[in-house]
Amino acid sequence: MSFGDWIGQSENIVFLVIGVVMVAAGWWVVTSRNLVHAVLMLVVALAGSAALFLMLGAEFVAWTVVLVYIGAVVVLFLFGLMITRAPLRRDPVPLDHRRRWPALAVAAAVFATLAYATTAFFGWAEGTAVERNLTGDLGEALFRRFVIPFEAVSFVLLAALIGGIVVARKDPMESDPMESDPKESDPKESDPRE
Amino acid sequence: MTGMLSFAALSTAEGGHAAAATDPSGFLGLLAQGAWLIPVVPLLAVGLIVLFGKRLPFKGWELAEGALAFVALYSIALLIGNWVEPMAFERHVEIARVGLLPGGGSLVLEWGWVVDGLSIMMYFVVGVVGFFVFTYSKGYMKGDVRFTWFFAAFSLFAGGMLVLVSSPNTIQLIVGWELVGLASYLLIGHWWEDHANNAAAIKAFIVNKVADVGLFLGVIIAALVVGSFRFTDLLDAVEAGDSALADVGVWVGLAFFIGAMGKSAQWPFHVWLPDAMAGPTPVSSLMHAATMVTAGVYLLGRMFPFYQAEGFGAGLKPLILVIGALTLFLGGLVALVQDDIKKVLAYSTVSQLGYMTAAMGAGAYTAGLFHLFTHAFFKGLLFLAAGSVIHAVHSNNMSDMGGLRRYMPKTFWTFVIGSLALAGIVPLSGFWSKDEILASLYYDSQHGGGGLATFVLVLAVAGAFVTAFYMARAVNLTFFGKYQGAGHPHESPRVMTYPLIGLAALAAVGGLVNIPGAFPAFTDWLAARVHLPGDHHAAALNLGLAAIGTLAALAGIAVGTAIFGRQRASQRERDRFRIPLLYPLLEHKYYLDDLYDYALVRPIRGPVARATDWSNNVIIDGVVNACGAAARRLSALVYGGLDQRGIDLGINAAAAATGEAGGALRRVQTGKVQQYAAALFLGAVLLVVGFLIFG
Amino acid sequence: MTVNQFLILGALLFSLGVYGVLVRRNAVAVLLSIELMLAAVNINLVAFGSLLGDTLHTGHVFALFVITVAAAEVGIGLAIVILIFRNRSSANVDELDLMKW
Numbered sequence: 002m003s004f005g006d007w008i009g010q011s012e013n014i015v016f017l018v019i020g021v022v023m024v025a026a027g028w029w030v031v032t033s034r035n036l037v038h039a040v041l042m043l044v045v046a047l048a049g050s051a052a053l054f055l056m057l058g059a060e061f062v063a064w065t066v067v068l069v070y071i072g073a074v075v076v077l078f079l080f081g082l083m084i085t086r087a088p089l090r091r092d093p094v095p096l097d098h099r100r101r102w103p104a105l106a107v108a109a110a111v112f113a114t115l116a117y118a119t120t121a122f123f124g125w126a127e128g129t130a131v132e133r134n135l136t137g138d139l140g141e142a143l144f145r146r147f148v149i150p151f152e153a154v155s156f157v158l159l160a161a162l163i164g165g166i167v168v169a170r171k172d173p174m175e176s177d178p179m180e181s182d183p184k185e186s187d188p189k190e191s192d193p194r195e
Numbered sequence: 196m197t198g199m200l201s202f203a204a205l206s207t208a209e210g211g212h213a214a215a216a217t218d219p220s221g222f223l224g225l226l227a228q229g230a231w232l233i234p235v236v237p238l239l240a241v242g243l244i245v246l247f248g249k250r251l252p253f254k255g256w257e258l259a260e261g262a263l264a265f266v267a268l269y270s271i272a273l274l275i276g277n278w279v280e281p282m283a284f285e286r287h288v289e290i291a292r293v294g295l296l297p298g299g300g301s302l303v304l305e306w307g308w309v310v311d312g313l314s315i316m317m318y319f320v321v322g323v324v325g326f327f328v329f330t331y332s333k334g335y336m337k338g339d340v341r342f343t344w345f346f347a348a349f350s351l352f353a354g355g356m357l358v359l360v361s362s363p364n365t366i367q368l369i370v371g372w373e374l375v376g377l378a379s380y381l382l383i384g385h386w387w388e389d390h391a392n393n394a395a396a397i398k399a400f401i402v403n404k405v406a407d408v409g410l411f412l413g414v415i416i417a418a419l420v421v422g423s424f425r426f427t428d429l430l431d432a433v434e435a436g437d438s439a440l441a442d443v444g445v446w447v448g449l450a451f452f453i454g455a456m457g458k459s460a461q462w463p464f465h466v467w468l469p470d471a472m473a474g475p476t477p478v479s480s481l482m483h484a485a486t487m488v489t490a491g492v493y494l495l496g497r498m499f500p501f502y503q504a505e506g507f508g509a510g511l512k513p514l515i516l517v518i519g520a521l522t523l524f525l526g527g528l529v530a531l532v533q534d535d536i537k538k539v540l541a542y543s544t545v546s547q548l549g550y551m552t553a554a555m556g557a558g559a560y561t562a563g564l565f566h567l568f569t570h571a572f573f574k575g576l577l578f579l580a581a582g583s584v585i586h587a588v589h590s591n592n593m594s595d596m597g598g599l600r601r602y603m604p605k606t607f608w609t610f611v612i613g614s615l616a617l618a619g620i621v622p623l624s625g626f627w628s629k630d631e632i633l634a635s636l637y638y639d640s641q642h643g644g645g646g647l648a649t650f651v652l653v654l655a656v657a658g659a660f661v662t663a664f665y666m667a668r669a670v671n672l673t674f675f676g677k678y679q680g681a682g683h684p685h686e687s688p689r690v691m692t693y694p695l696i697g698l699a700a701l702a703a704v705g706g707l708v709n710i711p712g713a714f715p716a717f718t719d720w721l722a723a724r725v726h727l728p729g730d731h732h733a734a735a736l737n738l739g740l741a742a743i744g745t746l747a748a749l750a751g752i753a754v755g756t757a758i759f760g761r762q763r764a765s766q767r768e769r770d771r772f773r774i775p776l777l778y779p780l781l782e783h784k785y786y787l788d789d790l791y792d793y794a795l796v797r798p799i800r801g802p803v804a805r806a807t808d809w810s811n812n813v814i815i816d817g818v819v820n821a822c823g824a825a826a827r828r829l830s831a832l833v834y835g836g837l838d839q840r841g842i843d844l845g846i847n848a849a850a851a852a853t854g855e856a857g858g859a860l861r862r863v864q865t866g867k868v869q870q871y872a873a874a875l876f877l878g879a880v881l882l883v884v885g886f887l888i889f890g
Numbered sequence: 891m892t893v894n895q896f897l898i899l900g901a902l903l904f905s906l907g908v909y910g911v912l913v914r915r916n917a918v919a920v921l922l923s924i925e926l927m928l929a930a931v932n933i934n935l936v937a938f939g940s941l942l943g944d945t946l947h948t949g950h951v952f953a954l955f956v957i958t959v960a961a962a963e964v965g966i967g968l969a970i971v972i973l974i975f976r977n978r979s980s981a982n983v984d985e986l987d988l989m990k991w
Contacts, residue, residue, distance in 0.1 A: 012891055020899050027903050030926055031910030039922055046903070050929050053896070057940040059950050062957075066932070069957050074925065074964050081918050081968040085975040104912035107873050110880045112905035118883060119897040119934075128893050128941025135947065142947050143954070150951075154958045161962030169969035866987030869920070873912045 012056060019056075023049035040078050047071050061136045223276040226269075227284040227310040233269055233318055234308070234361055234371075237262040238354035241347050248343035253333070259346040260329050263353060267322035273315045278716065281723030284310040285363045285427065296422055303423065307363040312723035313496055316564065317360035317486075320571045323701070324485045325353050327694035331579050332477040334690035335586060345385060345475070352378030356486050360493055364424035365414040368494070372410065372458070375487045376403050382482065383474040395473040402467040406457020413450030416443055426497060430726040433504045441506045448508030451498055452515060459491025461552055462522040465545045466788055472537040472591075476582030479537060484544050484578050485571035492548065495555045496564050500726045503558060512556050513647055519553030520651040522546065525785065527661040531668070532781045535591045536581045539669050543617065544574055546658060550632055553651055559635030560728035561718045565709055566632055568717070569624035572705050573616035576698035580610040583691055584673060587684035593672040595680040602684045607674050609695040614670055616702045618663035618748040624706030626745070629659065631711065633740045638731055656747050663748040667755025675760065711736050896937035903930035917971045917981045921964060928960045 007013050026045035033039040047070045054063035143151055240262035248255025276282065287307035294301040329349065336342055355374025362368040384396030418424050420439050421432045432440045440447075455461070460468040471483050482488070495502065495515070502508035502515070526545035533539045547570050554563030583606040584599060585591055600607035616625035633655055640648035678684070686692065709717035713736075722728070783789065903926060910923025932953045939949020975981050 007892070007895075010891070013895070016891065016895060020895075023899070024902055024906070027906040027926055031906055031913065031923055036916060036919055036922075039919060043922055043925060046926060047929055050933055053899075053933060054936050056891075057896075057936055059936050059940060059953075062932075062936055062950050062953050065954060065957055069961055070925075070929070074961050077964055077968060078918065078922060078925075081921075081971060084972050085918060085981040101913055103873060104909050107876050107880075107912060108905045108909035111876055111908050112901050114880045114883050115901035115904060116898050118887060119901065120894045121887075123893045123897065125892055125894055128891055128937075129943035135950070139947050139950055142951055146946065147951050150955060154955050157959060157962050161965050165965045165969040168966065169972050861991040864989065864991040866990030868983060868986065869912050876908055876912075 016053070016056065019049050019052050036082055037079070040075055040082065043078075044071050044075050047075070058135055061139055223280060223282065226272055226276055227282055228286065230269070230273065230284075230310045230361070231286070231308045233266055233322075234354050234357035236265050236354075237350045237357060240350045241354060244343060244347040244350060248347065255343040255346050256329070256333050259350045259353075260326070260333070262350055263322060263326045263329050266318065266353070266357065267326045270315060270318035270322040273310060274319050274720070277312060277315050277720055277723055281312065281719070282310050282315070283312075283723055283725045285725070287363060287425070295419075297419065298422075300422060302418055304366060305364055305424070306367060308361040309363045310361075311725065312719075312721040313493070313564070314360055315723075316568060316717075316721060317493060318357065320489075320568060321353060321356050321360070321486050324571050324575045324698070325481055327697050328477050328481040328485075328575065328579065331480075331582070331691050331694040332475075334688050335477055335582055336475060339475075341385065345382070348378055348381040348385070349478070349481075352382065352482060352487070356490070359490055363426055365418065365426065365429075366424045369410065369414060372407070372454075372490065375482070375490065376400060376407075379403075379471070379482055379487060382478040383471050385475055385478070386473075389473075392473040395467075395470040399467040399471050402464055403457045406453055406464050409450045409452070409457070410454025413447050413454060416450065417447050420447075427725055430498075430500050433501050433507050434726065436506075444501075444504075444507035445510055448498075448502060448511045449514075451494060451501075452511060455491030455494045455552075456518065457491070458494075459488050459548045459552065460522070460545050461491070461518050461548065462525060462545075463787060465522060465526060466784070466791060468545055469538050469541040469784075472535070472541050476537065476578055476585060479541070480575045480578030480582065483541065484574040488544060488548055489551070489567050489571070492551045492555065492563060492567050495552070496560060496728075499555070499560050499728045499730070502555070503729050512558065515556030516553055516647060516651055517556075519549045519551070519556050520654045521549070523549030523553055523658045524654045524661070527658050527665065528777075529781050529784055530665040531661070532778055534593055536584065536593050536596070536669060536673060537578070537591055539593075539665060540574065540577055540581060543577075543662065543665065544570075546662065547574065547617075550629070550655065550658070553655065554632045554635055557636050557639035557648060557651070558730055559632065559639070560730035561709070561721055562628070562631040562635040562730075564721055565717055566628035569616070569628040569702070569705050572698055573613045573623075573625055573702040576609060576695060576702050577613040577617065579691070579695055579698065580606050580613060583687040583695065584610075584684075586687055586691070588680050589682070590680060593669065596673045596678070597676040597680075598674070598678040599684060600674040602678075603674075603686045605686060605692045605695060609692075609699040610674070611670060612699045613702055614666040616706075618666055618752060619659055619744055620748055621741070621745060622703075622707070624702050624704070626741075627706030627709055630736070630741050630744055631709070633744055634711070634737045635731065637737065637740055642731075656743055659744055659747040660751040663751025664755045667752045668759045671756060671759040891941065893937055893941045896933055896941070900930045900934040900937070903927075903933070915982055915984055917974065917983050918968070920983060921967045921971070924967075925960065925964065928956060932956055 023046050026042040029042040030039045051063040051066045240258045244255040244258050287305040289305050291304040292301040355371050359371025380396045380400045384392050386392050421429050457464045523546050526542050530539045530542035551563045551566050616623035619625045619629040636652040907923045907927030914920050935949045935953040939947055
């Protein structure tokens with residue numbers, strides 16, 4: 002179909018708006034000098050993707066994104082920023098590398114390849130949607146056909162949980178025995194705003 | 196059938212194709228077909244003894260004894276079978292074809308076996324005497340440093356001899372001939388730690404080899420003319436009067452006879468036999484008295500129709516007669532002056548071989564072979580008994596012996612029986628065979644042999660006297676009088692005396708198988724062959740000749756006992772009996788050995804050997820050393836120039852280049868993750884692009 | 891709605907993430923860019939799941955898994971960054987070049 006027909010559909014206008022916002026936010030994520038801004042822009046990008054999922058009829062996935070991604074992962078990022086004293090615009094040290102053109106070139110190449118490869122394979126025809134009751138179907142698919150990957154992923158999570166704790170804890174020998182339980186994953190560090 | 200040939204008075208069986216003997220059938224046929232085992236079993240035993248002998252309880256003796264027992268039993272079976280139904284059987288297996296005939300045909304190399312009267316007789320002799328000797332050897336060789344090897348070599352001899360006498364063609368005969376020659380060399384030199392034994396072994400081998408030239412020439416000429424190696428083909432050609440063969444007949448006959456002379460120690464090829472006494476006494480008994488030395492006589496027997504036929508070999512018979520007579524008489528004389536008991540017996544063997552040869556020369560097939568038969572028994576016995584004496588006294592010399600009849604009664608009596616048989620006293624075996632020879636000589640002198648045969652007859656009778664004389668001497672010096680040696684001699688163990696008794700029995704009654712006119716079984720046995728020998732057989736015992744022979748023998752015994760009786764202890768006494776000119780000549784063996792030494796041995800050992808050594812060292816070694824030096828120089832060149840500079844340089848350069856490349860490439864590893872990530876993405880993009888383009 | 895529009899959007903976000911991974915010097919920022927890439931992937935997957943007539947909803951299920959794994963990965967990644975920061979007092983990836991030749 003032509004661009005005119007495509008724009009004519011209202012959902013595509015919504016898509017376009019959301020898409021522009023997402024791209025802008027993404028751009029801000031990778032170029033912002035303030036890392037907290039970068040994290041928040043990531044929130045915007047993720048929210049945008051959730052909206053798109055709603056448009057596509059994948060409500061469950063959309064709310065999962067919001068809950069897990071925005072709710073947990075981004076918070077984790079913020080904590081990580083705090084702990085590692087991320088530079089916040091006040092730092093004189095530049096955030097990015099001086100020579101950026103190799104990265105630009107690679108990114109551009111990646112985009113070109115991906116875009117061409119994917120669009121060449123799929124035509125510009127209208128997509129075929131499937132009948133509703135997505136969440137129910139999703140649940141069924143998840144616990145019947147995909148139950149083994151599901152269990153495997155739960156193991157991954159378990160491993161990540163334990164691994165994260167083990168990796169990031171303070172060495173029990175180093176710490177002062179008078180201090181609190183060393184199994185805590187690191188709250189006692191000094192104020193990152195020094 | 197069996198009686199037909201012999202009962203008619205003065206009958207002769209003309210040479211010709213046999214109607215008498217046939218290919219046997221039934222059980223005898225089986226026996227005949229299996230007769231290839233007879234030479235093979237001892238040869239197998241050789242291999243087994245060499246491989247396993249030392250581990251066996253009797254150190255390999257049991258294998259040898261078993262093999263000979265097999266041969267003996269088989270030969271007895273064949274003998275009885277031949278008596279029942281005369282056999283003339285031959286079988287051949289082709290091995291190869293050699294395209295060598297002048298006309299373009301090929302000669303066939305075969306392996307085969309013959310079962311006829313002559314062969315069966317030889318199987319019997321080898322098997323039975325060999326069995327006794329092997330039994331005896333177990334005791335005689337006890338504790339010997341090479342006990343197991345001894346039996347291996349002895350079995351080799353037995354196998355070789357059986358190959359020889361079972362061969363239907365001349366090539367196989369040569370194989371057996373050489374095998375026994377090899378075995379003879381090995382066994383004479385059994386105690387090779389003493390160089391004198393080595394020298395004796397070499398002498399035996401070389402003298403035999405010189406005579407073998409004759410044998411080889413004869414075989415080659417006959418094969419080329421007749422077109423085959425087989426005896427039957429050769430004798431068929433003789434029967435048919437083949438002219439090509441007749442042209443060369445004399446040479447062929449002469450050549451074969453020369454070969455026979457070497458093996459059977461005829462004058463002047465006899466010089467090796469006395470020296471062969473350096474070997475262990477069982478060897479002397481079996482090989483150099485009973486069997487190997489009879490190979491020549493056997494050959495003459497096998498070729499007998501050849502030598503009987505006019506225009507072929509018949510012209511050589513006077514020569515054979517003369518040589519036989521010379522050997523007979525001259526050999527016997529030398530025995531008179533020997534101190535070593537084995538040498539006495541050795542020269543006695545030479546003399547008796549002369550009797551056999553002379554009989555062959557007179558056209559007496561049966562007589563000669565009958566004497567071979569009986570001689571095997573009594574001479575084999577005499578050697579074993581002498582060995583028993585030597586074993587007890589630890590010395591070969593009769594001057595160390597004396598009075599042994601008290602200490603060694605069994606040895607004494609068996610030795611006496613053997614001596615009487617040798618002297619030809621009735622009714623022992625030697626009487627019958629020697630009488631047969633005298634009768635044949637007489638017959639020949641009446642029928643064409645002329646004055647020569649008469650002369651030989653006289654010599655033979657004189658020889659009987661000499662034989663009896665030296666045996667009486669030997670008996671007296673050894674067993675009577677006072678013991679001259681040291682220590683206490685004692686009788687030998689049973690394993691040695693029982694064979695003596697066995698052989699003594701055979702020596703005593705063995706002659707009774709051929710009583711002329713009354714019981715000529717032996718004659719009939721021998722006549723079982725494809726080409727009849729055509730010799731004459733006496734219709735009855737010639738009492739006149741028998742009397743003359745016996746008288747000569749008794750005279751000899753009497754004189755011998757008179758001179759040497761009670762041993763005449765002191766050397767001085769014995770020295771009184773020295774016939775002035777004769778004895779020095781005899782003691783130097785007619786200076787024949789010295790002649791050979793100066794004429795043949797010294798020139799070869801001196802100038803010829805030196806010249807050969809020079810040519811080897813200077814010429815041949817020079818060439819080899821020059822090649823070696825050249826190779827060394829070439830290799831130095833290759834190493835320095837090609838390897839070091841050329842190849843190594845290339846390799847070093849390659850290594851350096853690799854090192855440089857590595858040094859350059861390692862800068863990729865910056866340690867910075869983002870650069871790695873960049874490379875990763877770039878690579879992925881390139882891959883995808885590649886897939887897109889190239890599909 | 892066509893599939894391609896979502897795919898192009900996904901490709902755009904993905905390449906932005908790649909740029910961020912390669913350019914940023916702070917370790918956390920790099921992880922952030924990786925999250926952006928994973929989000930782009932999710933867009934692609936859900937688009938496939940919805941617009942290609944997939945009765946099994948494989949795309950959606952896969953997207954869920956991606957989210958889960960991304961969460962695990964961020965957890966671990968940040969734990970590692972914290973550890974590095976503890977050892978070196980700096981989260982600058984340029985300084986992590988001990989595997990240099």
